[in-house]
Structure formats: C-alpha cells, structure tokens
C-alpha cells in the first residue's frame with residue numbers, strides 16, 4: 837500500500853509510515869533526504885515546482901528536474917489522527933498539508949513531529965526533517981526554530 841497524493845485532493849493517509857512505492861519518477865523525491873535536502877520536481881521552462889513528482893510538466897511537457905528547496909514552509913491545513921491504523925504508528929499524530937515557501941501552491945502531505953498535536957496551528961512555521969527507512973527518507977516537518 838503506497839501513500840497516494842494528488843494536487844487536487846490531497847489524500848490525508850492515516851498510515852504515514854507505510855512507505856511509498858518508488859519508481860523512476862518519484863525516487864529522487866524520496867531519497868534526497870540522504871543528502872539532507874528536500875528536492876522537488878521543477879520545470880526548467882515554466883520555472884515552477886510541481887508536486888507530487890511527475891515525469892513531465894503538465895503545462896509545457898518539458899522534462900522535469902529535481903531542485904533542492906529551503907525546506908521551510910507553513911502549515912496550510914492539518915488533521916489529528918487518533919485512531920491507530922498501524923501498530924507501528926503511535927497516536928495521536930498530525931498529518932498536515934505543508935505549503936513550501938518557494939511557491940504559493942506548492943504543498944506536501946507530511947507528518948508534523950516534535951510538537952504536541954494540540955499545539956499545531958494553521959499558519960505555523962515549520963521546517964523539514966527526514967525519517968530514514970532504509971533508502972527512503974520520508975520528509976516530516978517540525979516547528980521552525
């Protein structure tokens with residue numbers, strides 16, 4: 837079971853540590869944490885980021901390249917999960933849609949960590965961290981220092 841997102845209706849999956857299935861298109865996103873970087877698919881022609889990763893630009897058809905972003909963002913919206921769907925994932929936990937600083941519509945579904953779920957707010961400043969599972973580095977966000 838993979839984590840599925842779509843830009844139109846982000847799926848707030850209840851089992852965030854269920855690891856994604858990597859393919860050639862998504863692999864750069866899920867492994868860039870090895871270098872401590874959050875890398876997002878970027879169109880060199882339109883000069884825009886696109887997420888989730890895809891092979892080509894939906895606007896101009898150009899091949900996308902992965903570029904490192906700052907890893908800084910804000911909580912756009914979030915939900916607190918209380919039901920335990922996966923024994924490996926303690927509850928409660930926070931799943932958020934994080935809007936990255938680089939672009940107003942550039943949003944990632946990710947867990948918010950290192951903070952009590954009750955203290956998470958919309959608009960909260962966050963910064964990326966990575967949870968390593970073998971070769972997969974899952975981006976999560978913690979309150980910005």
Ligand SMILES: [Zn+2]
Nearest residue numbers: 879882893896
């Ligand atoms: Zn383009």
